[in-house]
Amino acid sequence: MLVLTPVEADALQLSLRVAFWSVAGSLPLAVLVALVLARADFPGKSLLDAAVHLPLVLPPVVIGYFLLLLLGRHGPLGAMLENVFGIVVAFRWTGAAIAAAIMGFPLMVRAIRLSLEGIDQGLEAAAGTLGAGRGWVFLTVTLPLAVPGIITGVLLSFARSLGEFGATITFVSNIPGETQTLPLAIYSFTQVPGGDAQALRLSIISVLLAIAALAVSEIMTRRAHRRVKGHDIKH
Amino acid sequence: MTLSIDIERRLGNFHLCAKFDSAAGVTALFGRSGSGKSTLVNVIAGLLRPDRGRVEINGEPLFDSERGVDIPTSKRRIGYVFQEGRLFPHLTVRQNLAYGRFFTSARERYVGLDQVIELLGLEHLLERRPAALSGGEKQRVAIGRALLASPRVLLMDEPLASLDIHRKGEILQYIESLHSEVKIPIVYVSHAIEEVVRLAETMVLLSDGKVLASGKLEEIMSRLDLRPMVGRYEAGAVIDTRVTAYDERYELTTLSFNGGELSVANLDALVGERVRVRIRARDVALALHPPAGVSMLNVLRGRLIEISREEGPVADVRVQVGDACLVARLTRRSIHQLGLEVGQEVYALIKAIALDRHSFGFA
Numbered sequence: 003m004l005v006l007t008p009v010e011a012d013a014l015q016l017s018l019r020v021a022f023w024s025v026a027g028s029l030p031l032a033v034l035v036a037l038v039l040a041r042a043d044f045p046g047k048s049l050l051d052a053a054v055h056l057p058l059v060l061p062p063v064v065i066g067y068f069l070l071l072l073l074g075r076h077g078p079l080g081a082m083l084e085n086v087f088g089i090v091v092a093f094r095w096t097g098a099a100i101a102a103a104i105m106g107f108p109l110m111v112r113a114i115r116l117s118l119e120g121i122d123q124g125l126e127a128a129a130g131t132l133g134a135g136r137g138w139v140f141l142t143v144t145l146p147l148a149v150p151g152i153i154t155g156v157l158l159s160f161a162r163s164l165g166e167f168g169a170t171i172t173f174v175s176n177i178p179g180e181t182q183t184l185p186l187a188i189y190s191f192t193q194v195p196g197g198d199a200q201a202l203r204l205s206i207i208s209v210l211l212a213i214a215a216l217a218v219s220e221i222m223t224r225r226a227h228r229r230v231k232g233h234d235i236k237h
Numbered sequence: 238m239t240l241s242i243d244i245e246r247r248l249g250n251f252h253l254c255a256k257f258d259s260a261a262g263v264t265a266l267f268g269r270s271g272s273g274k275s276t277l278v279n280v281i282a283g284l285l286r287p288d289r290g291r292v293e294i295n296g297e298p299l300f301d302s303e304r305g306v307d308i309p310t311s312k313r314r315i316g317y318v319f320q321e322g323r324l325f326p327h328l329t330v331r332q333n334l335a336y337g338r339f340f341t342s343a344r345e346r347y348v349g350l351d352q353v354i355e356l357l358g359l360e361h362l363l364e365r366r367p368a369a370l371s372g373g374e375k376q377r378v379a380i381g382r383a384l385l386a387s388p389r390v391l392l393m394d395e396p397l398a399s400l401d402i403h404r405k406g407e408i409l410q411y412i413e414s415l416h417s418e419v420k421i422p423i424v425y426v427s428h429a430i431e432e433v434v435r436l437a438e439t440m441v442l443l444s445d446g447k448v449l450a451s452g453k454l455e456e457i458m459s460r461l462d463l464r465p466m467v468g469r470y471e472a473g474a475v476i477d478t479r480v481t482a483y484d485e486r487y488e489l490t491t492l493s494f495n496g497g498e499l500s501v502a503n504l505d506a507l508v509g510e511r512v513r514v515r516i517r518a519r520d521v522a523l524a525l526h527p528p529a530g531v532s533m534l535n536v537l538r539g540r541l542i543e544i545s546r547e548e549g550p551v552a553d554v555r556v557q558v559g560d561a562c563l564v565a566r567l568t569r570r571s572i573h574q575l576g577l578e579v580g581q582e583v584y585a586l587i588k589a590i591a592l593d594r595h596s597f598g599f600a
Binding site for chain 2: 122124125127128129130131132133134135136138139142143146147229230
């Protein structure tokens, strides 16, 4: 009971790998977009804001289908990637990571943006008077103070990646060992007669994973909060 | 050090138009809230861009709209102590102090970490975070942090505004020692006249975004036309003196200046020290002859040089005593009864007790 079957181990390991790379890959871009949305003022800003939020309101299947059109081997971007860099993402786990990153992106940007908007810009001005140029101000003041928001964003996006289903199955299909993440594996087991017990075991694994992620994030948030504010979170 | 400013900046209905020069020492930007003091220091620091004009330090332009010069804040080497301290909450006191030092080349540094820690009494705070500091401690760390970036000028924007009266006195002492030990030129923004008198040598009087007057503190404080700006209750003249004697029996200190001597109580100063005394107009009485049989210890002979003309029951009278000027606030009835006229010889009477610790500044 306690030992994972090879299929389960594959699905779990794949899910973690997809979630990790989707978060790691999208984090720098999310910080940049959040910074632009929180600080910059330019025509078309609301358009960018809407575009960032699109994955939140569109059916995931639609996102997956667009990805397939764009990044599939015959899609404009997909063909270019294959011809120039020899990279194929369609029907690969990397494609699953891209799908998960896009679905989690609005959640990550929102959390980081909120945290950036809460930063007292007077502190950045103070850093400037002490001789720090813009890059240094960002690295030594803005970014550290945004850490609580970044942690929240990472957790939300990570959880979203673990649960990603619609965009993934549409874009990279359901290939065991390559693109079959936990939710896809659960779905597969529910489609075959006698697969209920397997589906339940995988569901329990999903629940445990979610609880673990929550616990880690809670500990990190508390620690970051103490660092940034100098005192514990007050409830 | 000379700071030379001639700028204009429009902000909605508010129009700041300021021109003044300040030399070494402490220059006070004094005015009511909303007079443009903070806008002006933000322009000097490069945090606000003026619409037009010029900001120069030692002849080197920091901003010049005609020549297209606008040095970024981080390259200006101008220290800034903000009203709210603005310490970095995610760094310890030690890291806060070291922050500006990191960006200053060794060649440009003129104060050491240990020196600043000792000067401001920060030893026991170093490992704490700003959230665990009191208001006064925060301001001391903020001053130290600004100082350690070895700035060419230190701007202080109402650094005492958020502190209670005891902390105010404490920080004022630190600022005085800064001025005497590190010899850094300071631009001090305040709307509290007693802080200005205690610290400043040069005073720039701002009102509604305009410079009403700028120059030596003593001169500006004794000008009758500027008196409404300073506030009726607080208005008065400032005299530069030196401690010449201390009477242990009565615990009185004698202060001398070229117009005479003043006896004061409650002054903690050594013989030889320079002390600036602010004498409020409401604490000065005038007599036509040297008075006999009065309790007032301080009687100064002088010449009446100006009587303010105004409506209402009171008027201000300016009396030249040596090189200094005193201002006396009298009822118009007294002026009439004594027959006071410009050019007349008069005796100014000041109670020793009227000069309290808020009246003294150390130069």
